[in-house]
Amino acid sequence: xxxxxxxxESLFYYFRLEDHxxxxxxxxxxxxxxxxxxxxxxxxxxxxxxxxxxxxxxxxLRILLIGYLYGITSERRLVDEVRMHLAxxxxxxxxxxxxxxxxxxxSKNRHGRFQEANLFRELFEAIVARCVEVGLVTGKHLSVxxxxxxxxxxxKSRVTREAFVETxxxxxxxxxxxxxxxxxxxxxxxxxxVSQEAxxxxxxxxxxxxxxxxxxxxxxxxxxxxxxxxxxxxxIDNESCIVLGVEATPARFSQEPAAAKLMIxxxxxxxxxxxxxxxxxxxxxxxxxxxxxxxxxxxPHIPLIDRRKQTQGAFTRDDFTYLxxxxxxxxxxxxxxxxxxxxxxxxxxxxxxxxxQCVPCPEKSKCTSGKARKLxxxxxxxxxxxxxxxxxxxxxxxxxxxxxxxxALFSELKQRIRLSRLKLRRMRLxxxxxxxxxxxxxxxxxxxxxxxxxxQPAVLSA
Numbered sequence: 111x112x113x114x115x116x117x118x119e120s121l122f123y124y125f126r127l128e129d130h131x132x133x134x135x136x137x138x139x140x141x142x143x144x145x146x147x148x149x150x151x152x153x154x155x156x157x158x159x160x161x162x163x164x165x166x167x168x169x170x171l172r173i174l175l176i177g178y179l180y181g182i183t184s185e186r187r188l189v190d191e192v193r194m195h196l197a198x199x200x201x202x203x204x205x206x207x208x209x210x211x212x213x214x215x216x217s218k219n220r221h222g223r224f225q226e227a228n229l230f231r232e233l234f235e236a237i238v239a240r241c242v243e244v245g246l247v248t249g250k251h252l253s254v255x256x257x258x259x260x261x262x263x264x265x266k267s268r269v270t271r272e273a274f275v276e277t278x279x280x281x282x283x284x285x286x287x288x289x290x291x292x293x294x295x296x297x298x299x300x301x302x303x304v305s306q307e308a309x310x311x312x313x314x315x316x317x318x319x320x321x322x323x324x325x326x327x328x329x330x331x332x333x334x335x336x337x338x339x340x341x342x343x344x345x346i347d348n349e350s351c352i353v354l355g356v357e358a359t360p361a362r363f364s365q366e367p368a369a370a371k372l373m374i375x376x377x378x379x380x381x382x383x384x385x386x387x388x389x390x391x392x393x394x395x396x397x398x399x400x401x402x403x404x405x406x407x408x409x410p411h412i413p414l415i416d417r418r419k420q421t422q423g424a425f426t427r428d429d430f431t432y433l434x435x436x437x438x439x440x441x442x443x444x445x446x447x448x449x450x451x452x453x454x455x456x457x458x459x460x461x462x463x464x465x466x467q468c469v470p471c472p473e474k475s476k477c478t479s480g481k482a483r484k485l486x487x488x489x490x491x492x493x494x495x496x497x498x499x500x501x502x503x504x505x506x507x508x509x510x511x512x513x514x515x516x517x518a519l520f521s522e523l524k525q526r527i528r529l530s531r532l533k534l535r536r537m538r539l540x541x542x543x544x545x546x547x548x549x550x551x552x553x554x555x556x557x558x559x560x561x562x563x564x565x566q567p568a569v570l571s572a
Contacts, residue, residue: 249383389509
């Protein structure tokens, strides 16, 4: 006999959220192993001792984490999801008769207390510290990489710096950017220059093109047609895939080694790690960065771009013999190139011959098209030579293979967390998104590791 269900409503229900969240649910595991109570301690001084009680900041943080754990990028939609989803309500501590905070509450706290207290950075570092404490992270072999993430700014917002300054009268974002630029620069400038001298100083500071929507974004064509973008930089532990460092930077290749230095230095100081090797792609192969890694006791497993052999049949630097006694080089024809000084822009030692030596030389066509041959040797050539010697070693090959794990994390960032395009604008808020995304990625791996290990107390010390 076919059954027929009739919709009806009971006057009373017996219902507990606790009974409807599975034991192996991700949010239950996070709640079991992580204590977010430190949030109140960090934010206590930002609240008044009198007046009406505010919305619990721990609850706001838990709601934000749900968005990054499940790829809910809109805060309006996030509020709706928490309102309807049983596990989300349980994780945030909201009962059925309690209203979910308005979506505007998140924006007010992000621009205010959370930002002032550097809460998201502290949360990220607290999770990493916990991973180190429980033995998930050893920090011996690391990888670093960066990915381009589209900014929340359209192509049509791109204007010249002259037009950008003119819009300061009607655009609050532009005014704030110029005020911040003035505060950071020792030369006094103003959003509305009162003299030609002040105007020239301002123009010298500004890039040639800026976005009136997000002035911190960088015009980049790395992945095809140029767009406004930022770089999200990750430093990871190869064994556990835990993100040890995350930095938001302008979308420029030159920013990657600088971000790597900062993340490694922070990881060593904050978590007591002593890295033994670092794997990265050619973008991190600058001589200065390689030299810095050696000095830090970190073996660079980084393929180097070697331009010495890109001369199409002409003599390369390898064809010249160094004479340490006289600090000179001997060319294949037996002529001497004497030391000429430092090239500060290229970070090289410069050696030069003379026109008298080179013009009548029968080998000149293979050597130089100029009147004399100039040879540049990097200040850090010894460090580069040590790095080149590692290319065929098993450890180097393993590091290159492990560096693909960073790409997997970036894929998760864009596909699952849905951060292929940023929602917020300006560098400080972009950094918040990257920190929360990395925190969500670390939380997933940490709680699953803890769930398969011996029972651990729910502790999170920041």
